[in-house]
Amino acid sequence: MTRSTVSVWRLGAGVVGLAFVLTAAGALVGGASDAPAAPAAAGAGAAVGQGTSAAVGPLQAHLKAQPKDAGAWASLGAAYVEEARISGDPALYPKAEQALARSLRLRPDGNAEALSGRAALAAARHDFPAALRDADGALAVNRYSERGLAVRIDALVELGRYDDALKAAGLADDRRPGIPVFTRFAYVRELRGEVAEAQRVLELARDSASTRGDIAYTATALGQLAWSQGRYDEALRHCTEALKADPGNLEAREYRARVTAAKGDLPSAVEEFEKIVEQSPLPGRLVALGELYEATGKTALARQQYAVVSTWTGLARAGGMNVDLDTALAAADHGDRAEALRAARAEWQRRRTVHTEDALAWALYRAGKPREALAHARQATATGYRNAVFLYHRGAIERAVGDTAAARGSLSRALALNPHFSPLGAREARRMLDGLEGS
Incomplete structure (x- = not known):
């Protein structure tokens, strides 16, 4: 993208802000574990600079010859962060810290x-x-730092400061418009x-993409959005486009596998997910x-996958990563519920986002505290975020407190939005809804 690229801030009616996932500057937002439908976020996460990890070897070789090259050490640190995103290996974070x-x-x-x-x-x-502080520090030095502008938005989003994130988006769009x-x-x-506005802007991003990496990234983002709204054929088209540009794109392969499962071909979805987690064993993928x-009757194998999540979180903590949200999301359904609640409370104290509200609501519900959970479930859906998992969680909690009318509405909306949002969760939502009929 060049400075001649049309700014999203000026693209037309209703466009007043910006976005979350990078493809050209080397930052990541810890996203994949944030929620089943989060962008790889919050993520579900995202990196600027497709293929950055391929630079690690050449940078190491260069630094052996030029060990006082400060810029190369900074590039190596960013490359390690990107490699960790791709591989799911948190042991790379201390290496990144040392290089930086x-x-x-x-x-x-x-x-x-x-x-x-x-x-x-x-x-x-x-x-x-800390991400926000360092992004601000970078921008104090170079107000046009693409990575600094991008991570600043990501940090504000992940702190639940959505209005501030929109303002930061406007600033970034004015200084460095692009994908x-x-x-x-x-x-x-x-x-x-x-x-609809999110989709429109992603389509503009895809249409303006010129590299194979950016084409794959923007097409995958469109596929993920379509998947979250239950538009499976559309999601499959976008993922196919992404994989044509970048056959190894793990996010596109993941959402193609989710579509495959939604269409009823669970064995093929299992086969694809097995290959994906071999390359990138992130918690969200392990749980999926x-x-x-479980949905195909392989309960022993399912338990093994859930155990690997605990192994990953241990390694991530050793790498200096806060994994309370990952722990809460995985353990509430597939582990120690007391630990899930402890982790969810701790993360909620740090930051108030729709994802932390949902995680705390669900951990409270699974711990037998539905009345305390209800306020958090409502808060998780208060922004209007259309997430079938959040609606399912809210409906289950409303059912538990005896508000059958509200539960029926929430569960119905979850299944109408994305009828196969989870092979187990969607099945349980239908069971609950069937039990509420006539009540």
């Missing part, structure tokens, strides 16, 4: 590259206050329930595979 610290020792002043890289690392570790801006705008709009195993 080396860069800052060599050039302590005016080092926007290292500060923005450190911001991306903090976001990857789910330390969003990282377009995709972030789309996610902020999606969180506010403005799905475990639930597919």
Whole structure:
């Protein structure tokens, strides 16, 4: 993208903000574990600079010859962060931290590259206050830092400061319009329930993409959005387009597998997820595979997958990552419910987002505290975010407190929005709804 690219801020009626996922500057938002339908977020997460991990070897070789190159150390740190995103290996985060610290020792002043890289690392570790501080530091040095602008938006989103994120989006769009801006705008709009606007901006981003990586990234984002709204054929078309541009794109393969499961071919979905988790064993993917195993009667294999989540979270903690949200989401349904509640409460105290509200609501419900859960379930859906998992959770909680009319409405909306949002959750939502008929 060049400065001649049309700004999303000026694209037309109703466009006043920006987006969430990067494809050209090296930051990630810890997203994949945030929720089943979150962008790879919050994620479900996202990196600027497709193929950044391929730079690790050449950068290491360069630094052996030029060990005082502060810029190369900053680039190596960012590359490690991106490699961790792709592989799901949190052991790479200390390496990133060391490389970025080396860069800052060599050039302590005016080092926007290292500060923005450190911001991306903090976001990857789910330390969003630190990510915001370092992004602001990078922008104080270089107001046009693409990574700094992008991570600043991500941090504000992940802190639940959605209005501030829109303002940050406007600033970023004015300074560095392009695909990282377009995709972030789309996610902020999606969180506010403005799905049509989110889709429109993602389509503009895809149409303006010129590299294979950007084409794959934007097409995958469209596929993920279509999947979340239950438009499975459309999601499959977008994922196919993404994989044509980048056959190894794990996010596109993941959502293609989810569509495959939604269409009833669970064995093929299992086979694809098995291949995906071999390359990137992130918690959300491990849980998805475990639930597919359960849905196909392979309970022993399912338990193994859920156990791997605990192993991953242990490794992630050792890498300096905050994994309370990952723990809460996985353990509430497939682990220690007391631990799920502890983790959910801790994360909710740190940041108030729709994802942390939903996680706490569900952990409370699973711990037998539906009345306390209800306020959080309502808060999770208060922005208008159209998420079938959130609606299912709210409906189950409303049912537990005896509000059958509200429960019927929430469960019906969940299944109407995305009828196969989860092989186990959708089945349970139907069972609950059937039990409420006539009551």
